[in-house]
Amino acid sequence: MKVMKFGGSSIGSAQNILKVKDIIAAEKGALVIVISAFGGITDKLLTTSELAASGNINYAALFAEITETHTTIIEDLHLTKDKKAELSGKINVLIEELSNIFKGVFLINDLSLRTADKIASYGERMSTLIMSYVLDEFDTFDAIQLIKTDSAFGKHTPDIELSSSLIKNAYAASSGKVVVSGFISACKTHGEITNLGRGGSDYTAAIFASALDADVLEIWTDVDGFMSADPKVISGAYVIEHLTFTEATELCNFGAKVIYPPTIFPVYHKNIPIRIKNSFKPELPGTYISNDIVTSRRKALIKxxxxxxxxxxxxxxxxxxxxxxxxxxxxxxxxxxxxxxxxxxxxxxxxxxxxxxxxxxxxxxxxxxxxxxxxxxxxxxxxxxxxxxxxxxxxxxxxxxxxxxxGIAGKLFETLGKSGISVVACxxxxxxxxxxxxxxxxxxxKALNSIHDSFFLSEFKVLNLFIVGTGIIGKHLIQQIRMQQPKLQEQYALKLNVVGISNSRKALLTRDGIDLEKYEELLDKQGIASSPSILQDKILDMNIFNAVFVDCTASEPIASLYGQMLANNVSVVTANKIAASSAYDSYLKLKNTARERNIKFLFETNVGAGLPIINTMNSLINSGDKIVKIEAVLSGTLNFIFNTISPDIPFSKAIKMAKDAGFAEPDPRIDLSGMDVVRKLVILSREAGYKVEQKDVEVNLFIPQKYFDGTPDEFWNTIHEMDEQFEQRRKKLEAEGKHLRFVAKYEDGLCNVGLQEVDMRHPFYELEGSNNIIQITTERYNEYPMIIKGYGAGASVTAAGVFSDIISIANVR
The missing domain is CATH 3.30.2130.10 (VC0802-like)
Structure with missing residues (x-):
C-alpha cells in the first residue's frame, strides 16, 4: 500500500485539486491520502489570531479572505449542485465556529496556546472536508481521533505506539482507501486539539506509513525534489535523484525545507522509502530516499x-x-x-x-x-x-x-579561503x-556558490568578470569572450559570466550576467553613473564568488582600485601598466596580497601584448633558474616606425601611419618619449627578481625635448623638421647593412632604453612590422639565450592576452 501526502500549494485552487485527483486516480491498490491546509491558509489563521489578540479590528478582513478562499474553491469544483450545497453547509459550520473563536479572542485580547492550536487546526479540517467530497469513494479519517500527543515547552510530541495502534484499528475497518487531515492531533490525556508543528502534515503521513507498513511514502509538493543547493541562490542547482535517510535528515536539519525533518524518523526504522514528487510535474522522477547508498552519476564528493x-x-x-x-x-x-x-x-x-x-x-x-x-x-x-x-x-x-x-575538509576551507570567507566555528x-x-x-x-562550484555540483565552473574599459581593447575582449563562451562551456565546462561592464561614464552590473550581444545598448540605457569609487563600492557590495576585475584601461584611478579588489579576494587581470610599474613597494604589496589571499594578480599583456613573456620568466625562476640579462624591443609602435621609414615615407609620415594603424597612442609622444618602454622594462626587471624603480632607468631620447614640451598640434606641425635627419641616418645604416631598434636592457643592476644600431648577425635585425622581441639570458640559457618573438602591439592580440590570463585563473587545460 502507499501513503501520499499533498501539500498546500498542490491543492491551492480548484484546478490544482482536480490535477491531484487525476494523480490519485492513476494509483492502484490501497491508499492513504494525507491533506494539508490550502496554500497560505495556516499563515493567515495565525496572523488573524495575532491581530484579534491585539485588539486590531483588521482581523475581520483577513478572516474574510480565508472564508472566500474556501467558498471560491468549492464553487469552482466539478461537483453536482446538491453536493456543493451539502459541502458548503458543512464548511459554513466550521467557518461559524472559527468566527466565534476569533470574536472571543478579539474581545478579551488574549490568545492561549490551547486556543491558538485549535484555530490552526481549521485549515486542515476544511481542506480535508473539501477533498473528501472530491475523493467521494474514499473513507475519511479524523486525525484528532488517531494521532495522540504529549506536550512539553509548548510543543507536541506524538505518542507513536498509541497512535500506531489507533491507526491500525481504524484502517482495518476501512475500505482500504482513506483521506485524512495532516498536521492535526490531540492531547492523549486531556483530549484538546494539538498539532505536529509547521510542516506537520509530512509527519502525519510518516506516522501512517509506519503504522501500516506502507511500501512507500510519497510527499507531493511544488518542487521537483531535494536540490543540491538553494536554487534561489544558485542558478545551477539540480535535483538530487537519490539520498540516504541520513543525508536527507542532515539536509533537512540545516534548512532544506522540502520535508519536515521529523518525517524521516518513523519510516527510517521500518525501511520505508520516501519519494518527493512535484504535483505540477508528476512525470518527473523526483528524489528517492532510502537506506541504500547510490553512487551519483555526477562525480561529486558531496550530495x-x-x-x-x-x-x-x-x-x-x-x-x-x-x-x-x-x-x-x-x-x-x-x-x-x-x-x-x-x-x-x-x-x-x-x-x-x-x-x-x-x-x-x-x-x-x-x-x-x-x-x-x-x-x-x-x-x-x-x-x-x-x-x-x-x-x-x-x-x-x-x-x-x-x-x-x-581532504574534504581541507578542500572546503581552501574554497572558503579563496573567497575571503572566514569560518567562525565548525x-x-x-x-x-x-x-x-x-x-x-x-x-x-558567496559561500554557497563557491562550494557548489568547487565540489563539482555545478554543471560549469563559473568565473564572474567585471570588465572596465570599453575602448578598442575592451571591445575586442568582449567580442572574443562572446565568441568563445559556447566552446568553453561545451569543452571545458567553464562559464564566463560577465557580471559588470563599465566605461568612464556608466557601469552596468548584474549577478545574472550581461548579454554581450547587446552590452552597448544595455550600458547606455540601463547603466548607472560610474566613477572609480562607485565602481569599487558596487563590486564589493555584490560580494560575488570567483570574481575577476579586468582592467582594459590606461587609467591611474582604475589601477588604484587593485589593492581593495585583491584584499577582498577579487582577482585582477590588467592590460594597464600603471600598477605593476608604480613604486616598487606598491607593486610588491599587490603581489603579496594576491599570494596571501590565494588569488591572482595577472598582467601578462603589460609587456609584449599577447606574447607569453612574463609567464615564461616566472616559469624559469620557479624552476630554480636565474635571469641575468634582459634585452628587448618592447615598443611595437617604435618598431613599426623604424621599419616603415623609407625614401618615400619620411619619419613624420611613419609616425602618422602608426597612429592611424592603432599602434601608437592618440598622442604619439607617449611612445616617442620611451616612457612606455621604461614601464615595460621596470616590470620585466621586477618579474626577474630585481628591485627597480622607473627613476633607475636611463632614457636616451632620439628626438629633442622641445617636441615633448608643446601641445599635440604643435608637435604635428613641427615634427617634420626631423625627417631629413632620420633620412640621412637611414641611408647610412642601409649602406652598412644595419637597422635601427629601440632597445630596452637590464644587466648587472643597470637599466637603460634607447636607439641601437644592429647588424644582420643580431637577433633583432629581422624584426618586422610592429613585432616585439625579448632575449633572456639566464644561468641555464647562457651561451644560447632564450628568444620570444611575435606581435607586440594591436588591440586584438592585447585583448587575446588578457583573455588568456582570465582563462588561466580557471585552470582550464
Missing amino acids: GISSIEDSCLLTIQGLGMVGIIGVNYRIFKALADNGISVFLVSQASSENSTSIGVRTADAQLAVDVIEHEFQNEIILGSINRVQLERDMATVAIVGENMKYTP AQGASEVNISFVIRRKYLR
Missing part, C-alpha cells in the same frame, strides 16, 4: 549543501571550564529545560570554550538561561559572560561519499556525513 540563515553563535569561555566535569551537561540541560534547540556544537580541545549555534529567535533566551546557570562562576571570573554573535549563517555540506575520503560528526560551519550572514550567497 548537497544546506544552510540556516537566521543563526546566532553563543560562546561560553573561561579557564574555569578546563578539566571540570559536567560543564557541558549544565549548558545543554539549561537549554533543554527551556525548550531551546541547538543545531551546532563546537568545542576547543583545551575545553576552555564551547560554541553553540541556535536560531535567532532563541538567542537572547539562551544567553539568559546559560548566564543564570553559571552566575556564580561568572561572578568569580572563572567563566566569562556569554558571547553572542548575531547576523550569522550556518552551512552544512552533506554526503555519504564523504566518509573516509581524505563541527564534524564522527559519521563524516556532515561538515557544518558558521560564517557571517553577508557571505552566505
Whole structure:
C-alpha cells in the first residue's frame, strides 16, 4: 500500500485539486491520502489570531479572505449542485465556529496556546472536508481521533505506539482507501486539539506509513525534489535523484525545507522509502530516499549543501571550564529545560570554550538561561559572560561519499579561503556525513556558490568578470569572450559570466550576467553613473564568488582600485601598466596580497601584448633558474616606425601611419618619449627578481625635448623638421647593412632604453612590422639565450592576452 501526502500549494485552487485527483486516480491498490491546509491558509489563521489578540479590528478582513478562499474553491469544483450545497453547509459550520473563536479572542485580547492550536487546526479540517467530497469513494479519517500527543515547552510530541495502534484499528475497518487531515492531533490525556508543528502534515503521513507498513511514502509538493543547493541562490542547482535517510535528515536539519525533518524518523526504522514528487510535474522522477547508498552519476564528493540563515553563535569561555566535569551537561540541560534547540556544537580541545549555534529567535533566551546557570562562576571570573554573535549563517555540506575520503575538509576551507570567507566555528560528526560551519550572514550567497562550484555540483565552473574599459581593447575582449563562451562551456565546462561592464561614464552590473550581444545598448540605457569609487563600492557590495576585475584601461584611478579588489579576494587581470610599474613597494604589496589571499594578480599583456613573456620568466625562476640579462624591443609602435621609414615615407609620415594603424597612442609622444618602454622594462626587471624603480632607468631620447614640451598640434606641425635627419641616418645604416631598434636592457643592476644600431648577425635585425622581441639570458640559457618573438602591439592580440590570463585563473587545460 502507499501513503501520499499533498501539500498546500498542490491543492491551492480548484484546478490544482482536480490535477491531484487525476494523480490519485492513476494509483492502484490501497491508499492513504494525507491533506494539508490550502496554500497560505495556516499563515493567515495565525496572523488573524495575532491581530484579534491585539485588539486590531483588521482581523475581520483577513478572516474574510480565508472564508472566500474556501467558498471560491468549492464553487469552482466539478461537483453536482446538491453536493456543493451539502459541502458548503458543512464548511459554513466550521467557518461559524472559527468566527466565534476569533470574536472571543478579539474581545478579551488574549490568545492561549490551547486556543491558538485549535484555530490552526481549521485549515486542515476544511481542506480535508473539501477533498473528501472530491475523493467521494474514499473513507475519511479524523486525525484528532488517531494521532495522540504529549506536550512539553509548548510543543507536541506524538505518542507513536498509541497512535500506531489507533491507526491500525481504524484502517482495518476501512475500505482500504482513506483521506485524512495532516498536521492535526490531540492531547492523549486531556483530549484538546494539538498539532505536529509547521510542516506537520509530512509527519502525519510518516506516522501512517509506519503504522501500516506502507511500501512507500510519497510527499507531493511544488518542487521537483531535494536540490543540491538553494536554487534561489544558485542558478545551477539540480535535483538530487537519490539520498540516504541520513543525508536527507542532515539536509533537512540545516534548512532544506522540502520535508519536515521529523518525517524521516518513523519510516527510517521500518525501511520505508520516501519519494518527493512535484504535483505540477508528476512525470518527473523526483528524489528517492532510502537506506541504500547510490553512487551519483555526477562525480561529486558531496550530495548537497544546506544552510540556516537566521543563526546566532553563543560562546561560553573561561579557564574555569578546563578539566571540570559536567560543564557541558549544565549548558545543554539549561537549554533543554527551556525548550531551546541547538543545531551546532563546537568545542576547543583545551575545553576552555564551547560554541553553540541556535536560531535567532532563541538567542537572547539562551544567553539568559546559560548566564543564570553559571552566575556564580561568572561572578568569580572563572567563566566569562556569554558571547553572542548575531547576523550569522550556518552551512552544512552533506554526503555519504564523504566518509573516509581524505581532504574534504581541507578542500572546503581552501574554497572558503579563496573567497575571503572566514569560518567562525565548525563541527564534524564522527559519521563524516556532515561538515557544518558558521560564517557571517553577508557571505552566505558567496559561500554557497563557491562550494557548489568547487565540489563539482555545478554543471560549469563559473568565473564572474567585471570588465572596465570599453575602448578598442575592451571591445575586442568582449567580442572574443562572446565568441568563445559556447566552446568553453561545451569543452571545458567553464562559464564566463560577465557580471559588470563599465566605461568612464556608466557601469552596468548584474549577478545574472550581461548579454554581450547587446552590452552597448544595455550600458547606455540601463547603466548607472560610474566613477572609480562607485565602481569599487558596487563590486564589493555584490560580494560575488570567483570574481575577476579586468582592467582594459590606461587609467591611474582604475589601477588604484587593485589593492581593495585583491584584499577582498577579487582577482585582477590588467592590460594597464600603471600598477605593476608604480613604486616598487606598491607593486610588491599587490603581489603579496594576491599570494596571501590565494588569488591572482595577472598582467601578462603589460609587456609584449599577447606574447607569453612574463609567464615564461616566472616559469624559469620557479624552476630554480636565474635571469641575468634582459634585452628587448618592447615598443611595437617604435618598431613599426623604424621599419616603415623609407625614401618615400619620411619619419613624420611613419609616425602618422602608426597612429592611424592603432599602434601608437592618440598622442604619439607617449611612445616617442620611451616612457612606455621604461614601464615595460621596470616590470620585466621586477618579474626577474630585481628591485627597480622607473627613476633607475636611463632614457636616451632620439628626438629633442622641445617636441615633448608643446601641445599635440604643435608637435604635428613641427615634427617634420626631423625627417631629413632620420633620412640621412637611414641611408647610412642601409649602406652598412644595419637597422635601427629601440632597445630596452637590464644587466648587472643597470637599466637603460634607447636607439641601437644592429647588424644582420643580431637577433633583432629581422624584426618586422610592429613585432616585439625579448632575449633572456639566464644561468641555464647562457651561451644560447632564450628568444620570444611575435606581435607586440594591436588591440586584438592585447585583448587575446588578457583573455588568456582570465582563462588561466580557471585552470582550464
